[in-house]
Amino acid sequence: MPKFNRQHTLAVRPQGPAKLSDFKLVESAVPSLDDGQVVFRNTLFSIDPYQRNLMGNGSSEWPTIDIGDPMGGPTVGIVEESRNPEFAIGDHVQSWVGWQDYGLSDGSDLRKLDPTVAPLSTALGPLGLTGFTAWYGMTKLHDFKPSGTLVVTGAAGSVGSFAAQLGKLRGLRVVGVAGGADKVAYLKNKLGLDDAIDYKASDFKEQVARALPGGIDAFFENVGGPVFPVLMEHFNPHAKMTLCGTISDYSDTELPTGTNYLPRLITIIHYRFLDIKAFATPYVMDTFPEFLAEATPLVTDGRIKYGEEFVDGFDTLPETFLRLFDGSHSGRKLIVRNDRT
Amino acid sequence: MPKFNRQHTLAVRPQGPAKLSDFKLVESAVPSLDDGQVVFRNTLFSIDPYQRNLMGNGSSEWPTIDIGDPMGGPTVGIVEESRNPEFAIGDHVQSWVGWQDYGLSDGSDLRKLDPTVAPLSTALGPLGLTGFTAWYGMTKLHDFKPSGTLVVTGAAGSVGSFAAQLGKLRGLRVVGVAGGADKVAYLKNKLGLDDAIDYKASDFKEQVARALPGGIDAFFENVGGPVFPVLMEHFNPHAKMTLCGTISDYSDTELPTGTNYLPRLITIIHYRFLDIKAFATPYVMDTFPEFLAEATPLVTDGRIKYGEEFVDGFDTLPETFLRLFDGSHSGRKLIVRNDRT
Structure with missing residues (x-):
């Protein structure tokens, strides 16, 4: 044939x-x-x-x-x-x-x-582009230190769950954001995150306030869309944000209308010295061997699920x-x- | 008495x-x-x-x-x-x-x-808080190198004009943004900026495009409001932005409505690795003597007007x-x- x-x-x-x-x-x-x-x-x-x-x-x-x-x-x-x-x-x-x-x-x-x-x-x-993306954003772009609270959006996803578990391994308090009760249960019970927030729940804002009494010190952003303006209110001074992706915006050809949150983000950057960084994996592949060396034992022995x-x-x-x-x-x-x- | x-x-x-x-x-x-x-x-x-x-x-x-x-x-x-x-x-x-x-x-x-x-x-x-604010944002927060184009908003104001002139002294191409033909003429003719844009003009967006054919490499933001979303489209990859102030927003108790530009700013940060930093002078007064040493001769001999x-x-x-x-x-x-x- x-x-x-x-x-x-x-x-x-x-x-x-x-x-x-x-x-x-x-x-x-x-x-x-x-x-x-x-x-x-x-x-x-x-x-x-x-x-x-x-x-x-x-x-x-x-x-x-x-x-x-x-x-x-x-x-x-x-x-x-x-x-x-x-x-x-x-x-x-x-x-x-x-x-x-x-x-x-x-x-x-x-x-x-x-x-x-x-x-x-x-x-x-976990030992390919997915894990590397999470690792780079948690390690090289910002070096999130073992103190304070890390929030990961899209935390049930393959990049987000890797980032969240890396945060736990580094001693951060980790709060995951995901859509739906099943994913929230997965984050708490299977991944062992400290707390999880359901962005689809009617009490989303109350969940955010309950899960973040001490604010946000580190942020791994995977999602974009209407969730971010709610979360950004909780940034602490000098909070660090890794901008990994905004899946909810990828198909947008026009900007949304309604409240214009840009001035509010600028205000938060201004008064809280928010440090936002972004990266693109094609430019940083020289660190891939370092990633593999660190991640392979974590993945193969189950410390990262x-x-x-x-x-x-x-x-x-x-x-x-x-x-x-x-x-x-x-x-x-x-x-x-x-x-x- | x-x-x-x-x-x-x-x-x-x-x-x-x-x-x-x-x-x-x-x-x-x-x-x-x-x-x-x-x-x-x-x-x-x-x-x-x-x-x-x-x-x-x-x-x-x-x-x-x-x-x-x-x-x-x-x-x-x-x-x-x-x-x-x-x-x-x-x-x-x-x-x-x-x-x-x-x-x-x-x-x-x-x-x-x-x-x-x-x-x-x-x-x-110029030898007080005003000059210090401009100097710190141009020198310590970001060190704007002598290449590319610097945009300064509020460029006819006392902080902005100091920042713009520092940019010229450091070899940057400097484009000032101000409101009204008189201020634009002042920026071009008295301060010697390379170009100036009138944000109150009906052809504001065309002026922006004409003045920034090579995009923005460094940005000193003093103003906020509706001018920024127009300018941000022109950021080059790895552009650096000093967030000094947003006078046009200071009295706002509610966010504006209309187009929500937050996702667009996030997109620009994401794909162009925009580096935004902010500062507050009360925390950095230890550098005031260094400022005075550098700025005093510049001001007294007229290199900074x-x-x-x-x-x-x-x-x-x-x-x-x-x-x-x-x-x-x-x-x-x-x-x-x-x-x-």
Whole structure:
């Protein structure tokens, strides 16, 4: 049976939230390799909120993929052909080729994985971009010291839960914010956070006040939207904020109306010396080895817990991705398993 | 003729913008001194925007004066009685006793002034809190390097014009923002800024685009209000912003409505790594001697120009203060001369 390479490509840039018709499934030949190259077959695909930004027409200001390009993102694959002495057939690799069956590389952008150290799927989650994002924002961007209260939004999500657990390991009091009673119970009972707030609850503001009697000293922001203006009132002087993402705004093409909270944020920065920092992982990958060295034992011995939800079938990639944005997603890392063997 | 001490005290906290009836003129005995103390008569009073914040009921989160207290702020005075060996009758001093004829001090909060070095009034302006505020925000909070474009809002004001001229002396391209054609002409022709923008002009946004073809690398914010959301679109990656003040918001007791620009500012911080810092002069007075050493020659030899507008009469203090907030003020440092001799 002749092999071919399926790709989920960008058909049109979304108008507002992404939808299935923004994608187009195309097939092409499997790439052929030259000296020094390897061809690998992708077995696992990472589903991440930032992929919405790659589609364009939203709040992001970073580069987008072109119409007709496959969706970008990390994958786990297995080497099928090699003319590179550093890679053997059967080697497991983590690549960045996105939503397609096959990838071609000279090896420089591949990370070899050892399945005896940790499950291969962790290379897309706690020992991949997900964990690295949390670790960098908690360690390198700001060094959150073991005192005071850390608030993490999107705390049941894969990045947020890693950040929250890192906060606990460093001796901070950690309060998680998530949507729904199930996630709040997960944060308190499974992750051992000190408190958790349900932003979907009718008494959200009262929960915030109860959970933050001493204010906020450190803040890991993953969400954006209407939750932030409520939380920002609780910043203590000299509070540090890591701006990791604002998933709730990614599909916005117009600004919201109503109360203009910008002057209030400026006032809080002015009088409380709030220190907000942001980062982008592509610029800081030089610290990835340091991250792996610290995080691997934490993940493999269970000091940092992580959740995964596997979905089977290459065809399901777009619909699985869309589940990130409708609020129904559990927060566990979504990974699509390829059915092509 | 028996002497008495006039004070302009806070009668009620303002509702919105301050007004004359928020003040009350009272008279009391001139303070009498103990060993180690001096009594001085105030001859010059500083009029500053932050004094609105001392009155309460506005956007500020810093301590206010109590009802019945005299308005706070810097003064220049002359020693009339001394039981402190470091001060002689006739010495010139800068104090912080605010809007009253006389002050009593043990000397620890007084700065001795030498009228042969610079005019005494400069101790309230370019060689006082005004210049210090600009210098600290341009030097210590952020160290604005000699490359790229600096934007200063409120650039015709006493703090802003000092900051803008410091920027020129450090080799930055400096664009000032001010209200009205006269101020724009002043910024270009008298202060020698590279460009100036009139935020009151109907083509304000076009002026911004024309003046900032290469974007903003450094920003000294004095104003707040609706001007900032227009300017923030022009921040370059890694731009640095000194948040000095937001005079246009000081009297706000409610947030504005309309477009909510908070998510847009968060997006700009997120994707352009905008670095916003704020400070408060009371916490950083240890650097005042360093400021004076650097600024005194710049001011006395004219490399930093400053404007002053003198108003005569203790009675005029409240009405002179109110001129800061109605947009009619020229931007020159307002100083009230006492008529008491």
